[in-house]
Amino acid sequence: MTTAPVPPPGCPAHHSGRPIPLHTTEFAANPHAFYDYMRQHGPAAPVELAPGVEATLVTDYGAALEMLQNPGVFRKDAHGWRALSEGRVPADSPVLPLLVPRPNCMFTDGAEHLRLRQAVTDSFARVSDVRLSQTVERIAQYLIAQFSGRGSADLLNDYAKPLPLFVFNELFGCPPEIGDRVMFGIAGMFDGVNAEQANQVLFQAVSELVATKRAQPGDDVTSWLMEHPAQLSDTEMTHQLVLLLGAGAEPLRGLIGNTLHQVFTDEQFASSGLLDEALDATLWRNPPMANYAPHYPAVDTDVAGHKVKAGELVLVSFAAANAALAHQGGSNHAHLAWSAGPHACPSQQPARLITLAAIEHLLNELPDVVLAVPDESLVWRPGPFNRALASLPVQFDPVKSRVPVQPQPQETPEQPETVQSPAAGPDPDKGKRPGRWSAFLTWLQG
Numbered sequence: 001m002t003t004a005p006v007p008p009p010g011c012p013a014h015h016s017g018r019p020i021p022l023h024t025t026e027f028a029a030n031p032h033a034f035y036d037y038m039r040q041h042g043p044a045a046p047v048e049l050a051p052g053v054e055a056t057l058v059t060d061y062g063a064a065l066e067m068l069q070n071p072g073v074f075r076k077d078a079h080g081w082r083a084l085s086e087g088r089v090p091a092d093s094p095v096l097p098l099l100v101p102r103p104n105c106m107f108t109d110g111a112e113h114l115r116l117r118q119a120v121t122d123s124f125a126r127v128s129d130v131r132l133s134q135t136v137e138r139i140a141q142y143l144i145a146q147f148s149g150r151g152s153a154d155l156l157n158d159y160a161k162p163l164p165l166f167v168f169n170e171l172f173g174c175p176p177e178i179g180d181r182v183m184f185g186i187a188g189m190f191d192g193v194n195a196e197q198a199n200q201v202l203f204q205a206v207s208e209l210v211a212t213k214r215a216q217p218g219d220d221v222t223s224w225l226m227e228h229p230a231q232l233s234d235t236e237m238t239h240q241l242v243l244l245l246g247a248g249a250e251p252l253r254g255l256i257g258n259t260l261h262q263v264f265t266d267e268q269f270a271s272s273g274l275l276d277e278a279l280d281a282t283l284w285r286n287p288p289m290a291n292y293a294p295h296y297p298a299v300d301t302d303v304a305g306h307k308v309k310a311g312e313l314v315l316v317s318f319a320a321a322n323a324a325l326a327h328q329g330g331s332n333h334a335h336l337a338w339s340a341g342p343h344a345c346p347s348q349q350p351a352r353l354i355t356l357a358a359i360e361h362l363l364n365e366l367p368d369v370v371l372a373v374p375d376e377s378l379v380w381r382p383g384p385f386n387r388a389l390a391s392l393p394v395q396f397d398p399v400k401s402r403v404p405v406q407p408q409p410q411e412t413p414e415q416p417e418t419v420q421s422p423a424a425g426p427d428p429d430k431g432k433r434p435g436r437w438s439a440f441l442t443w444l445q446g
Helices: 025-029 031-039 061-068 110-124 129-147 156-160 162-171 176-191 195-215 221-227 234-265 275-285 318-327 348-365 436-445
Strands: 044-050 053-058 152-154 291-297 301-303 306-308 314-317 393-395
Touching: 025 031, 031 318, 044 314, 053 061, 061 301, 061 314, 061 318, 110 221, 110 234, 129 156, 129 162, 129 348, 129 436, 152 156, 156 162, 156 234, 156 348, 162 176, 162 234, 162 348, 162 436, 176 195, 176 234, 176 436, 195 221, 195 234, 221 234, 234 275, 234 348, 275 318, 275 348, 291 318, 314 318
Parallel strands: 053 314
Antiparallel strands: 044 053, 152 393, 291 314, 301 306
């Protein structure tokens, strides 16, 4: 006998059939139960990203791939988002910084997209694997030294979260004070904490970085972007850098954390050391950007029979699409964690290198590291876009650091009152409370 699909706990379909919220703790705790329910009703479903922000979420693999590869109909320019232009989206919504129109290669189409994307890919291509590996090793060594003597750590906030930010700050040539504010801005935008203020701080910091590099170029991605034949304006420079910092650091934070979780909780990886396979399993099951790729149909159309109107916000659930293909026995490398089509991630190999190098270095330094709590007690961060743990507590035999341990800074990127832009006036405590990036640069020079 066939029975109707049962909505997961906390799903409003229990009551009214309203759009399914992706911002709740219930969704974060078990998103695949929600995806399974959505797929049983069709290839796409109405969802709520935040209060007052609705979208269509594509959960079917074939439908997602077809949409991602059809830029003629499904546009990226958020100026086409009808709800935003009609004032129906709350101005203070925490998801807006990741959805509003921006002149960068993610939110443009056609020739403009190609011009901006080429500048980004060409500039990043100048970062050699050797330089990237050395950068990750140096940063990993520093971060591990801060907690290796304790015998315990939160690998999410002590390691997976700061490491990508440090890597990108170094590759982009961020001076100390600018780098501290970049770290605060990225963290706030993706965590949804003071998102509007974090967005302002990030753009101010990156604007100052652009001005600094215009005056004094260096051997870094920021300077290479400026030199590119695409001739990016200062505004375009700022928006590309904000995109690269955000789209690089936040997903890597989740990918490192989720892959470590896979290693700690799956016996086949815990005992074998097959980190490449653990990374691929993570990209299939828990991709760090689970639901994203915002698109706006240029005309009324359909997604595998599901009707969508011109200007509606349509997202892809990479996690749900992957799960649907896995049920059908799809190829091991056919997942959509890197997206697909003209807007697919241009930095897949560097992302893999950073993730694997970070995990290998950690496991080499702390070979007996294990979870400090049962897997089922771990908490996943709420949020419509990301799939990431809130913390990853571990324990291990204390190890004496082989490098000098830096005194921990008194402020963190999440404390905006200590990371001010010049417009906010001088900070009387400046110099007494360095941020984490400043502390790292001091350690390097020592």
